[in-house]
Amino acid sequence: MSLLSVRNLVIDYAETRALDGADLDVAPGEKVGLVGESGSGKSTLGSAVGRLLPRTARRTGGEVLVAGEPVFDLPPAALRRLRRRHLGFVFQDPIGSLDPTMRVGAQLRLVLGRGADVNPHLERVRLDDPRVARAYPHQLSGGMAQRVAVAMAMAASPELLVADEPTAALDSQVREEVLNVVFSLAADAGTSLLWLSHDLPAVARRCDRVAVMYGGRVVEHGPAREVLGKPGHPYTAALAGSAPAAAAHGARLEPVPGRPPVLTGPSPGCAFAPRCALAVDRCHHERPGPVRVRDQDVLCHRAGEVTA
Amino acid sequence: ATGTTTQPSTGPQAEAAPGYLAVADDALPSGGTLNVQVHIDSGAATGYDPQLADVATTWQLLSLSYETLVTVGPDFGIEPLLAEKWETPSPTEYVFHLREDVSFSNGRKMTADDVVGSFERLLASESVWRGQLGPVKSVAKDGDHTVKVTLKEPYTPFLAALANVPAAVLPMKEIEDKSVDPATTLLGTGPYVVEDHRQDVSWTFKRNEKYWAKGKPAADTLNITIAPEEAARIAALQNGSAALATLGNVDSAGMLAGARDVQVVTQATTDFYYLMLNTKAPDSKFADPKVRQAINIALDPQQIADIALGGKGKPSAVTPAGLPGACDPAALPSASKTIDEAKKLLAEAGAENLTFTLSIYSTQPAPAVAQVIQQNLQQAGITVKIEQMDEASWSGKVYGKAPAEFDAALSWFAGYADPGMVTKWWNPEEAGFNVGFMTPGKELNALIGAAGKEPAGAAREKALAAVCAAADADAQMIPLVTRPATVAYRSDALSPSLYSTEGYGNVLRLVADARVKKSQ
Amino acid sequence: MRLLMWWSGRALSSAATLLGVSVLIFAAVRLMPGGFAETVLGPFATPEQKAELATRYGLDQPVFMQYGHWLAAVAGGDFGISMISRQPVGAELLARLPVTAELSLLAVAGSVLAGVPLGVLTAVRARPGGGGAAGRLLSGLGVSVPEFVLGSLVVFVFSRYALGLEIGAWVPFTEDPARNLATMVLPAAVLSVFAISVTARTTRDAVMGVLVEPYVTAAVGRGESPWFIVRHHILRNAAAPVVTLLGTIIAYLLGGALIVEHVFNLPGIGSYIVQAVGRRDYAVVQAGVLLAAGVFIVMNVVIDLLVGVLDPRLGVTAGRRS
Amino acid sequence: MKRLDRLSIGGLACLLVLVLLALGSLAGAGGDPDAIVGPRLQPPGPGWWLGTDNLGRSMAPRVMEGVGTTLLLSSLAVLVTAAVSATFGIVAGYRGGYLNELVMRLVEVLYSFPAIVLAVLVAAVLGPGQVAALASIVLVTIPLMTRLVRAAAVAVSQRDYVTSAVISGARLPRVLGRHVLPNVAGTIAVQGTYALSVGIAVEGGLSFLGFGVQPPQASLGVLIQQGGTYMIAAPWLVLGPGVVLVAAILAINVVGDGLRDRLEPQETRSLT
Amino acid sequence: MTGTRAILELDDVTVTFTAGPPLRRIRLNAMRHVSLSVAKGETLGLVGESGSGKTTTSRVALGLHRPTGGTVRFDGRPFPRRRRELAGRTQAVLQHPHWSLNPRMRVGQSVAEPLAVLGRPVGDLVTEMLGHVGLEESFAGRYPHELSGGQRQRVSIARALVTRPDFIVFDEAVSALDVSVQVQILNLIRDLQKEYGFSALFISHDLGAVRYVADRIAVMRAGEVVETADTATFYTAPAHEYSRQLLEAL
Numbered sequence A: 001m002s003l004l005s006v007r008n009l010v011i012d013y014a015e016t017r018a019l020d021g022a023d024l025d026v027a028p029g030e031k032v033g034l035v036g037e038s039g040s041g042k043s044t045l046g047s048a049v050g051r052l053l054p055r056t057a058r059r060t061g062g063e064v065l066v067a068g069e070p071v072f073d074l075p076p077a078a079l080r081r082l083r084r085r086h087l088g089f090v091f092q093d094p095i096g097s098l099d100p101t102m103r104v105g106a107q108l109r110l111v112l113g114r115g116a117d118v119n120p121h122l123e124r125v126r127l128d129d130p131r132v133a134r135a136y137p138h139q140l141s142g143g144m145a146q147r148v149a150v151a152m153a154m155a156a157s158p159e160l161l162v163a164d165e166p167t168a169a170l171d172s173q174v175r176e177e178v179l180n181v182v183f184s185l186a187a188d189a190g191t192s193l194l195w196l197s198h199d200l201p202a203v204a205r206r207c208d209r210v211a212v213m214y215g216g217r218v219v220e221h222g223p224a225r226e227v228l229g230k231p232g233h234p235y236t237a238a239l240a241g242s243a244p245a246a247a248a249h250g251a252r253l254e255p256v257p258g259r260p261p262v263l264t265g266p267s268p269g270c271a272f273a274p275r276c277a278l279a280v281d282r283c284h285h286e287r288p289g290p291v292r293v294r295d296q297d298v299l300c301h302r303a304g305e306v307t308a
Numbered sequence B: 001a002t003g004t005t006t007q008p009s010t011g012p013q014a015e016a017a018p019g020y021l022a023v024a025d026d027a028l029p030s031g032g033t034l035n036v037q038v039h040i041d042s043g044a045a046t047g048y049d050p051q052l053a054d055v056a057t058t059w060q061l062l063s064l065s066y067e068t069l070v071t072v073g074p075d076f077g078i079e080p081l082l083a084e085k086w087e088t089p090s091p092t093e094y095v096f097h098l099r100e101d102v103s104f105s106n107g108r109k110m111t112a113d114d115v116v117g118s119f120e121r122l123l124a125s126e127s128v129w130r131g132q133l134g135p136v137k138s139v140a141k142d143g144d145h146t147v148k149v150t151l152k153e154p155y156t157p158f159l160a161a162l163a164n165v166p167a168a169v170l171p172m173k174e175i176e177d178k179s180v181d182p183a184t185t186l187l188g189t190g191p192y193v194v195e196d197h198r199q200d201v202s203w204t205f206k207r208n209e210k211y212w213a214k215g216k217p218a219a220d221t222l223n224i225t226i227a228p229e230e231a232a233r234i235a236a237l238q239n240g241s242a243a244l245a246t247l248g249n250v251d252s253a254g255m256l257a258g259a260r261d262v263q264v265v266t267q268a269t270t271d272f273y274y275l276m277l278n279t280k281a282p283d284s285k286f287a288d289p290k291v292r293q294a295i296n297i298a299l300d301p302q303q304i305a306d307i308a309l310g311g312k313g314k315p316s317a318v319t320p321a322g323l324p325g326a327c328d329p330a331a332l333p334s335a336s337k338t339i340d341e342a343k344k345l346l347a348e349a350g351a352e353n354l355t356f357t358l359s360i361y362s363t364q365p366a367p368a369v370a371q372v373i374q375q376n377l378q379q380a381g382i383t384v385k386i387e388q389m390d391e392a393s394w395s396g397k398v399y400g401k402a403p404a405e406f407d408a409a410l411s412w413f414a415g416y417a418d419p420g421m422v423t424k425w426w427n428p429e430e431a432g433f434n435v436g437f438m439t440p441g442k443e444l445n446a447l448i449g450a451a452g453k454e455p456a457g458a459a460r461e462k463a464l465a466a467v468c469a470a471a472d473a474d475a476q477m478i479p480l481v482t483r484p485a486t487v488a489y490r491s492d493a494l495s496p497s498l499y500s501t502e503g504y505g506n507v508l509r510l511v512a513d514a515r516v517k518k519s520q
Numbered sequence C: 001m002r003l004l005m006w007w008s009g010r011a012l013s014s015a016a017t018l019l020g021v022s023v024l025i026f027a028a029v030r031l032m033p034g035g036f037a038e039t040v041l042g043p044f045a046t047p048e049q050k051a052e053l054a055t056r057y058g059l060d061q062p063v064f065m066q067y068g069h070w071l072a073a074v075a076g077g078d079f080g081i082s083m084i085s086r087q088p089v090g091a092e093l094l095a096r097l098p099v100t101a102e103l104s105l106l107a108v109a110g111s112v113l114a115g116v117p118l119g120v121l122t123a124v125r126a127r128p129g130g131g132g133a134a135g136r137l138l139s140g141l142g143v144s145v146p147e148f149v150l151g152s153l154v155v156f157v158f159s160r161y162a163l164g165l166e167i168g169a170w171v172p173f174t175e176d177p178a179r180n181l182a183t184m185v186l187p188a189a190v191l192s193v194f195a196i197s198v199t200a201r202t203t204r205d206a207v208m209g210v211l212v213e214p215y216v217t218a219a220v221g222r223g224e225s226p227w228f229i230v231r232h233h234i235l236r237n238a239a240a241p242v243v244t245l246l247g248t249i250i251a252y253l254l255g256g257a258l259i260v261e262h263v264f265n266l267p268g269i270g271s272y273i274v275q276a277v278g279r280r281d282y283a284v285v286q287a288g289v290l291l292a293a294g295v296f297i298v299m300n301v302v303i304d305l306l307v308g309v310l311d312p313r314l315g316v317t318a319g320r321r322s
Numbered sequence D: 001m002k003r004l005d006r007l008s009i010g011g012l013a014c015l016l017v018l019v020l021l022a023l024g025s026l027a028g029a030g031g032d033p034d035a036i037v038g039p040r041l042q043p044p045g046p047g048w049w050l051g052t053d054n055l056g057r058s059m060a061p062r063v064m065e066g067v068g069t070t071l072l073l074s075s076l077a078v079l080v081t082a083a084v085s086a087t088f089g090i091v092a093g094y095r096g097g098y099l100n101e102l103v104m105r106l107v108e109v110l111y112s113f114p115a116i117v118l119a120v121l122v123a124a125v126l127g128p129g130q131v132a133a134l135a136s137i138v139l140v141t142i143p144l145m146t147r148l149v150r151a152a153a154v155a156v157s158q159r160d161y162v163t164s165a166v167i168s169g170a171r172l173p174r175v176l177g178r179h180v181l182p183n184v185a186g187t188i189a190v191q192g193t194y195a196l197s198v199g200i201a202v203e204g205g206l207s208f209l210g211f212g213v214q215p216p217q218a219s220l221g222v223l224i225q226q227g228g229t230y231m232i233a234a235p236w237l238v239l240g241p242g243v244v245l246v247a248a249i250l251a252i253n254v255v256g257d258g259l260r261d262r263l264e265p266q267e268t269r270s271l272t
Numbered sequence E: 001m002t003g004t005r006a007i008l009e010l011d012d013v014t015v016t017f018t019a020g021p022p023l024r025r026i027r028l029n030a031m032r033h034v035s036l037s038v039a040k041g042e043t044l045g046l047v048g049e050s051g052s053g054k055t056t057t058s059r060v061a062l063g064l065h066r067p068t069g070g071t072v073r074f075d076g077r078p079f080p081r082r083r084r085e086l087a088g089r090t091q092a093v094l095q096h097p098h099w100s101l102n103p104r105m106r107v108g109q110s111v112a113e114p115l116a117v118l119g120r121p122v123g124d125l126v127t128e129m130l131g132h133v134g135l136e137e138s139f140a141g142r143y144p145h146e147l148s149g150g151q152r153q154r155v156s157i158a159r160a161l162v163t164r165p166d167f168i169v170f171d172e173a174v175s176a177l178d179v180s181v182q183v184q185i186l187n188l189i190r191d192l193q194k195e196y197g198f199s200a201l202f203i204s205h206d207l208g209a210v211r212y213v214a215d216r217i218a219v220m221r222a223g224e225v226v227e228t229a230d231t232a233t234f235y236t237a238p239a240h241e242y243s244r245q246l247l248e249a250l
């Protein structure tokens, strides 16, 4: 049984459809990367896992099951219990996600319980300096702050850690350190990981599986290396081919032509169709259902025909 | 003047005894603490010196410790106080026989020297009261207990003038040897001794153990709280924290109507409101007597009394209504004229669209009086703009400069206890305070002087009537209505004595008689 | 060390403010129409009397000289003599300070106890589309009822039905604590109604600001209960503006809970100053306003320190902000 | 942007009614507010459906006039305050340095005057009347507003969009007007409504102490103050204007809160 | 592509910040003796760890901050006293996507603003520019809070490019973007540069992105420029020890 199971989730903001029937499964202990164009709904999906959406967001359809419990239908107390037992979150802004008025040690103790020893927890995230516990968040560097945030999220040994671009605000060296901490902690604790990221090579390197989002849906889902190496969806193929780091100096990368979609309601067909070289008439009016291509689940009418 | 819609004024109140609104019950035991609330503290820059005090509220407080040779009885009769009796061998001679048993609160016996010294000190001072005392020529003692005062010419209000606190007998020995400064210490022969005073907060008086009158004062302690806000005083009466309080609002009786055990009485006073029309300003709108007369005609004192004062005041002429011998306001020339005549006068003076500003202070009921005046004058086509300010600004505006800059102003006079006293203020040369806005009239001044000399009787009434009529025609200061004083007390806590009439604004005049009921 | 420097900076700017206040009040007092002499001596005063009075209080000197003398005296702790009571103003102010201080402290205590919870509640319960409306109405109502209306109403009601509380007849706390409280509760309650509302609204505003912070979302994500989040994260982070406001309220009230003092006839500083304005008792007005300003400035320093303690980013010791 | 919520719309409607009442009074509807129409202190009845006051004037037209006076006076004052505070607060907050220091010192001087004492002094210096009331309200409300606007402006000035505009070569008025002002508008709106209630209170307080508008003109403060003394004998004197005043301030506050929420683009999350 | 003259020259620039309470300030050198130049039509990549002074350098380059020491010349001359004279010639995409857009202005207004400042007609330029950065027309009507992080960043880029300035600073302009959009933007920068030849200072943590657009690269560390090299040289044979560390992490 999967730990997280998102079923046909539809989330609307005031006039925007952010999720348009997203499906996602995360099995216990699995490391899943969630990638996709900016605005495709990654953050929305990540927040929806813990029902942490802003108030303007509405769930129009579908459901999110965490450990078999329907997150959106739980009463508040049960929801809180579920979050405590099963979920952990790490967000993009490292300093902002710590309470600025409290020393790091005090914040950790708040999570761990009064009188608990915070040092092992800080050491787990490679913060050995005892001064860290006595520091205020604004006195820490971004990397340190993010490691504290990870320590707090992992303190209660959640079964699933959702990390929304935890390293986007950090520079490349620190980025690696933080990711190492996150992944090794998750591995040690057997925690599943849902990692929202733009960094395709890193995802490929570190994750078991990857889910690719486009237009509010998970358009491709499968083993990380397979998906990024042999994409089943035309969008994944385009995405995988355009990492600037991969390009030689002076070479020119060709991005996906056209613009990302902006949905206000259900997309009539495949959201990628307007930009897709392979699109046929059917792609424009008929919503694609999942197709199994090799090890991947792909939402595409022409899934088999893609050549990366 | 003409009347408009009015409500019949309330009839005279029931008196407890002739001349009394309340009489203290002697059967009640004496002692106890009496809590009184008044709206304003003594406010003289000159301190406690009674001779320099010119504010009625100060008189009221000082009268608890200082006493005069004679005092005012019910219905303005002059009665003995420190002088047991007196003779008037001639209209210019007064011989006072002093009580022998009087001591100051420091224990020293009062002597004729104190009386003479006090007189001389007063006459040498800059006190306003010096003028009210009249043409005193000399004061001399005749033995230890007799004092003789000689006047230059007859002066009928003399005794009435003696009956007020500025003429009190001071401890002259102590003052002369400088062991007592009357500006900072109250040391008199009166029923109470000051124990504590916090300016604008409270006074505490203790009974004067050396007081000459047997059995007086009845209450051991007298606490006077200064409560400027009327509602606070009403509240204090209702919850019993005050046994007696002065009230400023003419309708406060109504406010206390439902309160158990609270008695509200209205003392008729001789104080009266008057309207000042400035004739001295460089381009005064009132230079022409016709304009002033028109205003005088258009004013409807009865309506002012009924509406602004809730029926509690009554129209007055220059001589305060209610004083024996005062002239009849209804007989004034302006009273019998109509609005049309006023309009005609204005037209003759070329002042058809007269507009002027009426400066008033904000203390009630002045704004109410002013608004009724405004309505009155509108009948004659006169537009009045009301300018309301705090008292200090108002006095600055009215008295601060000569010639004064205001158009018209509203105020009130203390009426005192003799009809010939306040008439003096119609002579700016003698009054002084109004030289800035009032043009002296030779004829009026002569009439005022003559009335002062006339001994009481029909001739005096005639002389006073002439003053009233002349002032009515002159109309630079137009008397309006008397100013009632409302007093409330808790009948379950106190049995006070109160006169029906009062000339010096002294609500506490008989406080030494008041019995505190233990039942409270 | 750093603290010391901070203090010296504060002391300097406070001195500048006080100096400004002193100039302004001195000028204002002299600009008021209706001179002291007319007011105090009454209409019958002669020019000689007025001149004598002016000499006595040094009012005949050039204004800047008067100001200089006054400032020098004040610097030496002498606030002058009341021209009415002829008593030292400093002593009188000191005697009245406890009344006003007690009143303001009670009122502020009330507004903390009622206003902060109300504000938190309305913010946390705020929902787009009308939720929290009751709280908004309630806190709106508080600022809508002017003190003088409420005060008069309370005076009337409670003077008829005392309910163990007293109107007027103030007694010092040291003399009879129970009676003192009985007389102070009502005026303090009237004062705090406004303060409660303002506190509630400021709290609401501040809490709304904190609610969007990522660390709150993080705490929600950890499964903490709303109450826990409010207690541990929101209160402290939203405290700075509320503390600032409360300090301002205390300072304001200390400077004179004027209307309430007036209505309830309490011998506090506010009524003293206003009576003095009415009488043009210059020394009292000047000293009173200066005292109020001093209290205000001290309060502000205290607030800054407190806010610094509450939010380490803004603290005295914070080296940089970014 | 978000629409105003229902409560705020109710508040707006209430204000509209009050404004209509005030306009009606100007047009002479309801009768002459100064005319003595009947006996004193009559309870509501035909001819004086809100009763008569202590001079026998009908309360209804007086309340209508009072609404107008009060609303006009306090909103005018708040406009002045908002304009002055916004200008000084924004310029000081944006520019910083000596200008900031100067403005803040001045404001602190004003701020450290007890509010009502300041008002009384102003009224005493200017002589009582509408101008003094206006000036008092302005002076009493300016310090807090300027301080808060400045604080908000300091924060906004450091935002990158302001820097971007500067880099684009935008002139000061544009930077302040298009970028800083709209982003401190929430503060101004909230403080404005707060100032409006303070203004009404100050005006009432001034009348209470005898410095307010001049008789016979009515303002809600004057009416309530005068009615207050008749609270038991003639409660209608205070009830009529009192209810209107409370309604007015309440409506203003509710609308102000609504505006604030509307101007605030940030979104909150539920705590549950 | 390489111009004859430098558009921007920093010569021995030092920036010292003072922070803390009066009389007891802490001094902090955010830039120490930095000399850099950006030729016309050239893109200079600026890399370095967090806090090394990159943003400060860009602020100095934009004339927003007067250096404590050293000289700055823009187009051969010192910065004019009045910024206005440079209106439209310099633009920037600043670091914090969260605060880069005025929350009370619609996206379209924000993008049009630099044009409005110049008094130039807006026409279809806004739509066109939004198209370039991969946002559809309807975004013009949205408020910033209705955008995702990456969308916001793209709006800032559109705003910076709309006046076709001579010199642009990109401070972490593409960090928040996914790769496909990143490439799209980087291509756009390259294309526009080809088309009308602006110069750019491209600041990033992301060495991959820098390599993709920059002609030369400068490495900063603790306020100092430790190495400046051609892109090709830098990536193949970094001279400084620190550069080598950076490249290892890539």
Ligand SMILES: Nc1ncnc2c1ncn2[C@@H]1O[C@H](COP(=O)(O)OP(=O)(O)OP(=O)(O)O)[C@@H](O)[C@H]1O
Residues within 6 Å of the ligand: A013, A014, A015, A016, A017, A018, A036, A037, A038, A039, A040, A041, A042, A043, A044, A045, A054, A056, A262, D267, E145, E146, E147, E148, E149, E150, E151, E176, E178
């Ligand atoms: N509060 C909001 N109000 C309205 N629309 C929103 C809101 N937040 C996000 N959106 C829209 O919802 C869609 C999905 O946004 P989301 O933040 O989930 O994207 P994302 O994949 O996380 O993008 P990024 O990689 O840029 O962070 C976008 O089109 C965005 O414009």
Ligand SMILES: Nc1ncnc2c1ncn2[C@@H]1O[C@H](COP(=O)(O)OP(=O)(O)OP(=O)(O)O)[C@@H](O)[C@H]1O
Residues within 6 Å of the ligand: C320, C322, E017, E018, E019, E028, E029, E030, E048, E049, E050, E051, E052, E053, E054, E055, E056, E057, E095
């Ligand atoms: N206004 C300021 N006042 C004081 N110190 C400052 C200020 N601005 C920057 N600094 C300091 O100067 C140093 C350089 O900062 P800068 O922002 O230029 O670094 P950066 O390389 O852009 O870092 P990042 O990659 O995190 O954006 C830092 O230590 C910073 O704390």
Ligand SMILES: [Mg+2]
Residues within 6 Å of the ligand: A042, A043, A044, E148, E149
């Ligand atoms: Mg996102």
Ligand SMILES: [Mg+2]
Residues within 6 Å of the ligand: E054, E055, E056, E095, E171
């Ligand atoms: Mg930077």
